[in-house]
Amino acid sequence: MNLPNLEEARKRTNKKVTIKKNSYDFQSIYKGKKYFLKTYGCQMNVHDSEEIRKYLELLGFEPTNDLKQADIVVLNTCAIRENAHDKVFGYLGRCKHLKHEKPDLLICIGGCMSQEEKVVEEIKTKHPYVDIVFGTHNIHELPQMILDAQQKQNISVYSIEGDVYENVLYSRDSKISAWVNIMYGCDKFCTYCIVPYTRGKQRSRTLENILDEVKLLKKEGYQEVTLLGQNVNAYGKDLDPQLSFSQLLEEVAKTKISRIRFVTSHPWDFTSEMIDTIAKYDNIMPYIHLPIQSGSNQILRLMGRRYTKEDYLKLFQEIKEKVKGVSITTDIIVGFPNESEQDFLETLDVVRQCQFDGAFTFIYSPREGTPASKIKDNVSLKEKEERLAKLNELVNFYSLQNNKKLEDKVVPVLILGKNEKDATKLYGYTDTMKLVNVCGSSAHIGKIVDVKIKCAKSFSLDGVIE
Ligand code: SF4
Numbered sequence: 001m002n003l004p005n006l007e008e009a010r011k012r013t014n015k016k017v018t019i020k021k022n023s024y025d026f027q028s029i030y031k032g033k034k035y036f037l038k039t040y041g042c043q044m045n046v047h048d049s050e051e052i053r054k055y056l057e058l059l060g061f062e063p064t065n066d067l068k069q070a071d072i073v074v075l076n077t078c079a080i081r082e083n084a085h086d087k088v089f090g091y092l093g094r095c096k097h098l099k100h101e102k103p104d105l106l107i108c109i110g111g112c113m114s115q116e117e118k119v120v121e122e123i124k125t126k127h128p129y130v131d132i133v134f135g136t137h138n139i140h141e142l143p144q145m146i147l148d149a150q151q152k153q154n155i156s157v158y159s160i161e162g163d164v165y166e167n168v169l170y171s172r173d174s175k176i177s178a179w180v181n182i183m184y185g186c187d188k189f190c191t192y193c194i195v196p197y198t199r200g201k202q203r204s205r206t207l208e209n210i211l212d213e214v215k216l217l218k219k220e221g222y223q224e225v226t227l228l229g230q231n232v233n234a235y236g237k238d239l240d241p242q243l244s245f246s247q248l249l250e251e252v253a254k255t256k257i258s259r260i261r262f263v264t265s266h267p268w269d270f271t272s273e274m275i276d277t278i279a280k281y282d283n284i285m286p287y288i289h290l291p292i293q294s295g296s297n298q299i300l301r302l303m304g305r306r307y308t309k310e311d312y313l314k315l316f317q318e319i320k321e322k323v324k325g326v327s328i329t330t331d332i333i334v335g336f337p338n339e340s341e342q343d344f345l346e347t348l349d350v351v352r353q354c355q356f357d358g359a360f361t362f363i364y365s366p367r368e369g370t371p372a373s374k375i376k377d378n379v380s381l382k383e384k385e386e387r388l389a390k391l392n393e394l395v396n397f398y399s400l401q402n403n404k405k406l407e408d409k410v411v412p413v414l415i416l417g418k419n420e421k422d423a424t425k426l427y428g429y430t431d432t433m434k435l436v437n438v439c440g441s442s443a444h445i446g447k448i449v450d451v452k453i454k455c456a457k458s459f460s461l462d463g464v465i466e
Helices: 006-011 043-058 082-101 117-126 139-148 207-219 245-254 272-280 297-303 309-322 341-354 381-404
Strands: 016-018 034-039 072-077 106-111 132-134 154-156 164-166 177-181 224-228 259-263 287-289 327-334 358-363 410-418 425-430 435-439 448-456 461-465
Touching: 034 043, 043 072, 043 106, 043 139, 043 177, 043 224, 072 082, 082 106, 106 139, 117 154, 132 139, 139 154, 177 207, 207 224, 207 245, 224 245, 245 259, 245 272, 272 309, 309 327, 309 341, 327 341, 327 381, 341 381, 358 381, 381 448, 410 435, 425 448, 435 448
Parallel strands: 016 164, 034 072, 072 106, 106 132, 132 154, 177 224, 224 259, 287 327, 327 358, 435 461
Antiparallel strands: 410 425, 410 448, 425 435, 448 461
16 A cells, blocks of 8 residues: 655645634523533434534523423434334433423434435424534534524524534543544445435545644643544545545554544545554554454345454454454444344354454435435344344353453553542553553542452443552
8 A cells, every 4th residue: 555645644635624713612602591401322423512502602501400490401413213213202202292292392313314315304394493404514603593593483504514513612521531523424335324415425534634633632631532533444545645544543543542442434444554553552452343344245245234244253353463452343234124144143253253342233214315224124023133143142241251351450540530320439541442440539439540450340440549
């Protein structure tokens, strides 16, 4: 692979919109008013909500977890599954009820669902009490839309992607670990996935802007960044000149921020150079989320995943060999159309071979608007549920087995905060992304501490600070 000169890449320009910070000088307008923000879906949405929250706070709103207290409700929606639609519209019913009691309440819908034409149509015709609809490409317009919303229903959703937003302001969830968008959208068009339609085609941010953001976060005391994209391994392919994700990773590693993670990886774009870079730097964490989706080549082809089971296993092996102590998790869908018992058994076989540290497992349900939704959904719900149960049993077995290997070992843990269920405990993550609960004081929060693992469970570890 012929890699471009980094200096040249730094100077490269990309189509972008620079947000002027003084556009948001609305400080006191809504002072004393409350906002309620509900986020559905993936990490991308969680990070988008950090941007939405910043705009609401710049307008003077304060957060509330009590819907009844809210003066503005923002639902940041997800479109990945069909039932997401029902959940959001179910929640809208509660907001409508509240608006009867509180006519000035502003109701806003953003996120992936708003990018769907039929949803916008449904809101216009059946839910006129919704004040604002904004999309994934124009979150930055929200402050102005709120200011304009008193008059009429305000709908603005960009249907065409293409912009890369810079100087975006965030009110981040954590002061220790931060999401950093490195790209927007996805070009892979897996047949079951709505993301390329709701978030648009792939657009990478510049290396220079990403590095500036990471350096600033480090200066502010952040210990960890997670580079975020629908398919991070394809980072830079759309830039001119092209840049590779391994080059980006290497440059981020050189900033010397303590911990670097990235999600999500597509096996198709995972190169040997990337694996070498991950192995080379101590501050790139030995943890990779590598979705396989199915262990059957027939199903992978129908899913449009563009790799075979053999390709995946070869890549998996190379990562395990080169990256010391790496943990690998995956995503698996069961019951995709035409998935036979034999196809499913092949998936179980791959799980046995890989012995994943964990897996997010899903039952397939057709997503309207995707190519897969046109294939007859011919696996019964009963079969799907049975397959899921068998798969989960196997996945949990390996998860526990891998966690047990850490018992009595001392591992570095970044302490993120207090355990929500048990105030006497703190929680954090190992370099391999395993959740650890420990006893400790607030002074440990934000620090990387050595923890001796005392007890391993399937989904977490208990330990003591050394
Ligand atoms: S890689 Fe496939 S599953 Fe992932 S966001 Fe892109 S189209 Fe969807």
